[in-house]
Each structure stands twice: as structure tokens, then as C-alpha cells.
Amino acid sequence: MQIGRVAVTAALTSVQDTRAVLVGGPGQRGRRTLPGVICSCCGEDRDESTVTSLLCHDEIQVCRICVGWLNGRVGAIDVTPTLPVVDMDEAARFCEAAGFEVNRYDDGFAFVQLAGQSVFDLDLIPDMSPEANHAGCYIITADVGDWHARLVAAGLHVTPIEDMPWGMREFTLTDPSGNNIRVGRSTSDDAEEV
Numbered sequence: 001m002q003i004g005r006v007a008v009t010a011a012l013t014s015v016q017d018t019r020a021v022l023v024g025g026p027g028q029r030g031r032r033t034l035p036g037v038i039c040s041c042c043g044e045d046r047d048e049s050t051v052t053s054l055l056c057h058d059e060i061q062v063c064r065i066c067v068g069w070l071n072g073r074v075g076a077i078d079v080t081p082t083l084p085v086v087d088m089d090e091a092a093r094f095c096e097a098a099g100f101e102v103n104r105y106d107d108g109f110a111f112v113q114l115a116g117q118s119v120f121d122l123d124l125i126p127d128m129s130p131e132a133n134h135a136g137c138y139i140i141t142a143d144v145g146d147w148h149a150r151l152v153a154a155g156l157h158v159t160p161i162e163d164m165p166w167g168m169r170e171f172t173l174t175d176p177s178g179n180n181i182r183v184g185r186s187t188s189d190d191a192e193e194v
């Protein structure tokens with residue numbers, strides 16, 4: 001029943017066609033210094049950064065895994081893009097430097113996750129030209145600034161965070177195979193910030 005709350009749509013189409021929904025930024029890992037919260041759904045003791053309350057009943061708290069499970073129950077889908085890479089070892093090192101977990105399926109395919117949630121897969125296409133690669137994915141997260149700071153700290157090249165005309169605050173991380181991994185959130189969410 002492990003259903004991470006990551007919904008990624010499309011893969012090898014244009015970047016703007018792809019969307020990933022990722023709740024909780026990578027900076028949240030390792031923060032578990034406070035007692036956890038008991039999820040009202042599964043009863044597990046969860047990191048408080050992965051638990052939220054219902055809008056109408058704030059005494060009911062639900063963890064990220066159960067939200068993912070509920071998402072499936074209401075007909076939502078999870079989609080994981082497949083990114084082409086020219087060198088699997090290089091791609092794996094890049095992803096790990098970016099804070100993702102890489103699980104190899106075989107020499108030519110790997111699953112990339114964040115805190116147990118599927119983010120994208122890697123498919124070895126050794127004769128692809130990175131310059132000609134226009135694939136990518138879009139990770140939507142509330143923590144754009146945290147993601148940016150972490151990737152910069154890891155020494156990875158990222159574009160500055162910008163508010164784009166299409167209503168997203170985002171930046172782009174480009175991997176060695178030319179995949180554009182864009183990270184952002186809707187600027188319309190600004191009104192919800194405190």
C-alpha cells in the first residue's frame with residue numbers, strides 16, 4: 001500500500017507538459033529532532049513534517065503515505081517520468097548529489113526516489129546527444145527556496161529562482177544528460193503563506 005504522494009505527469013514531452021507534485025522538501029529529511037505525530041489514519045508515529053490536519057477537523061492528522069493512499073481511493077493517479085541518460089553511473093552520482101535515492105533495476109534502468117516517493121526513472125540511452133535532449137520533468141513543491149539552497153550547497157548548477165509569466169516561481173537543474181529538472185510552485189500560493 002506504499003503510495004508516495006508524488007504525482008508526475010508526462011515524461012519525454014516538453015518540460016512544460018510535465019508536472020510532479022512533491023510534498024515536503026528534501027531539507028525536511030534529517031529534521032526529526034522532535035517527537036513524531038500519530039497519524040489518525042494508519043496509527044503510525046510519523047515525522048511531524050509529513051503530517052497535516054484536515055481543514056474541517058484539525059484534531060484529525062493524516063500522514064503523507066495515507067494522503068497518497070487516499071489520493072488513489074479518490075481516483076487520482078501517480079505518474080513517474082522516464083528521463084533518458086547517456087551514462088547511468090554518472091546519472092546516479094548526479095541524482096545522489098542532488099539528494100535523491102537511486103535504486104538500480106539493471107544496468108540500463110533505475111528508479112529515483114525522494115524519502116521513499118518515486119520522482120522519476122532513468123533509462124540508459126547511450127547514443128543520445130545531451131545537447132539534443134529536450135526531456136525533463138517538473139517537480140512542484142512548496143519549498144522551492146529550500147530545494148534551491150540545498151542544490152546550490154551540493155555544488156550543482158541551478159538557475160536563479162524566478163517568477164515566470166506562466167505563474168510559477170521556479171528554477172531549473174540540468175543533469176549531465178541534458179534533462180531539465182524544473183522545481184517550482186504556483187505564485188498564486190503566495191496568498192496562503194504566513
Ligand SMILES: [Zn+2]
Pocket residue numbers: 039040041042043044062063064065066067
Ligand atoms: Zn498514516
